[in-house]
Amino acid sequence: MDFQREMKNKQDGINDILKKFMPEEDDDSFTPQKKLYKAMNYSLQAGGKRLRPMLMEESFIFLGGKGRRILEPFMAAIELIHTYSLVHDDLPAIDNDEYRRGMKTTHIVYGEAMGILAGDALLNYAFEVAASAFDYAKDADEMKRVAKAMQLLTKKPGIHGMIGGQVVDVETVGKPASFKILDFIYRMKTSALIECSLMIGALLAGADEATILEMESIGRDVGIAFQIQDDILDMTGSFETLGKPIHSDEKNNKTTYAALLGLVKSKKDVQSLSDAALNKLKNIKKHGENPFLPMLIEKLVYRDT
DSSP states (O other): OOHHHHHHHHHHHHHHHHHHHSOOSSOSSOOTTHHHHHHHHHHHTSOOOOHHHHHHHHHHHHTTOOOSTTTHHHHHHHHHHHHHHHHHHTSTTTTOOSEETTEEOHHHHHOHHHHHHHHHHHHHHHHHHHHGGGGGOOSHHHHHHHHHHHHHHHHTTTTTTHHHHHHHHHHTTTSOOOHHHHHHHIIIIIIHHHHHHHHHHHHHTTOOHHHHHHHHHHHHHHHHHHHHHHHHHHHHOOHHHHSSOSSHHHHTTOOOHHHHHOHHHHHHHHHHHHHHHHHHHHHSOOSSOOTHHHHHHHHHHTOOO
8 A cells, every 4th residue: 555645645535525514715695704714714724634534534444434424524523623723722822833834823824813713613613514414314323323423522622631631731831740740631632632533433433332442542542642753853853844833842831741751762652652552453343444544543653744
């Protein structure tokens, strides 16, 4: 398999899904809030690997899911939620970043107020899009799966997940953070959406509860490894490869895993977490042939951008 070509094909497919669900900017109707649509679309179209919807789709395929009609709204929704979190992360009150994926951040282009509102709109619209999956459910069982997927989509990004981790992350800026606190932040702020993606893919494929929980565990390993690798890249990468400022954690006086434990230990832990995730995946009774999922997990953990 040519991984890079397959990855590009899958990204293009996800971008087509996103275009299908995003609000139109150029219709002739009376739409005074059209600037908000532009800011939302700008934020969403500013590149990105589309990893979370891709993980959702690959989990669905891996566990024997058939058809994508009820899956696509959730694929779009998870990327909308991820994008909103980045828009708000970049705001002056949090990371105060001017570049994201090599482009000016949303609040730099549209102003701080519109940056806040665009993030709010992306989050709210994510649930509007996800709820449209109810229209595609063909029987009572699919309706139940969609309802459970909605529960996951509301919980994992919220106070018991991503936002909870972000709160602790903000509160520790300028203060020494223990390993226990860092582990909490990484599990919540980064892992939660990755866990959510794998779990929803499994759930909509009809997997049993034990398998869904195992996918959650895999997502946690992958998410923590992903964030540690992000720390490593912030210390060793360049603006040209990353598309965003380097040493931003140091600039913002944030304790990171790599700063606390060093690069050597960090790289070893990325390896062990990745190995753990892949071993768990091997032990799951799969229902479809999908060699791409383990390759995707390995590649995203060891990425250089």
